[in-house]
Amino acid sequence: MKRSGPLFTLFAGLLLALFMLSLNETTGAGTSSYGGASPGTASPSPSGTPPSPSETPPSQPPSGGPTESPSASPSKSAPPNADYAGRTDDDSSAVAVSLRDGKAIAYFCDGRDQESWLKGDVEDDGGMRLTGKHGAKLEGTLSGRKIRGTVEIDKQRWTFTADKAIKPSGLYRATAEVRGAQIDGGWIVLPGGRQVGILKRDGEPAPAPEIDPETGAVTVDGQRLTARPVVP
Template sequence: MKRPGPLLTLLAGLVLGLFMLTLNATSGTKTASSSYSEASPSASPKSPAKTSPTPSVTPSPTPSKPSVPPVANANYAGRTDDDAASVAVSVRDGKAVAYFCDGRYKEAWLRGRVNNNGSMKLTAPNGAVLDGRIEQGKKITGTVKDEGRPYTFTADKAVKPSGLWRATAKVRGAKIDGGWIVLPNGRQTGIVTRDGKAASAPRIDPETGAVTVDGQQLTARPVTP
């Protein structure tokens, strides 16, 4: 039997070498792929972008309106523009009392509040209404509406003994209610009612308030709200 020749031996070695080379290539591919897979870090989720906080805006304070001081306490007395009657007003702590009187039979006691701007609307039980305003603390101008008739007036600031006076008492069984307006020039206007019946009032002493009614001496006093 003949031994294989050198050519056959060389061919067998070449086939074996190709087989081994193919096997190594396949293993290398798997290893590289596996190594890449293991080395590759898992994708981590992206962190949300940080947003800067919106700065808070402090609202500007609304400027407060300057407070208006209340009107000063004072007394006022004067005449209507047609000189038909007198008007006196006494202001205390934002309140006012007024007296409208013609010195014969027409009169009204009015009360109400005084606004900080000096305006006022005073009313009386008989329906009379006084609308007025204090002007620079020196005088009151306005209108008294009584029995449907308007009377415009000006009452200047009054200092005692001028101003508004009143006396109430019982004389000889009759209820006496007297009101007087003393003007800065000394002129007086007043009415005394006896059980509701009006008549001209006698003069009072503006220094003491003394007055004699139906033979009895009474004392009139300054009126305040």
């Protein structure tokens, strides 16, 4: 009985040593499992990393800035409304032209027995080609305050220059029946007051009596008529 005591003590110490060794190994394993990241784990990229070039959004114009658009050509407008009067280059006849809203009416008159009324359109650049009875035609161009052109009537041709007319200068006409005859008169009042006109009685031309340029009043065969400005 006395010998069994030391052996028992030795055996108990051995068991305690084994128990402590086992406890130390268990504690070390747990520490390695919950420590820092393992060597194979990738770190997340920082949130501020710029996108790749393929993901970069296209640049936008500043907010509120002007938007480019194809430039529109300024629209042209018809020549302004006005009247023009002048002489042919050979000083044998007169020409008057009235322009209104892109339309024109003209009168050629030699003050004796030859006349023609012509009409047509006016181009935006001032060009015009007017036509009348029996193939009469007027071709001209408005430039500044003048119309320069030609008139052709009965195979005769005249060049002319008509200046911008200030009232009472301009183009006038009167039609009426007087003493059973059909009256048709045309007058050109030139700058300076000179008048050129023809009065037809039933189609027969003759020099026209002068009109009052301020009122258009004229007396034909004892009857008072009124010549009025002509517009297209």
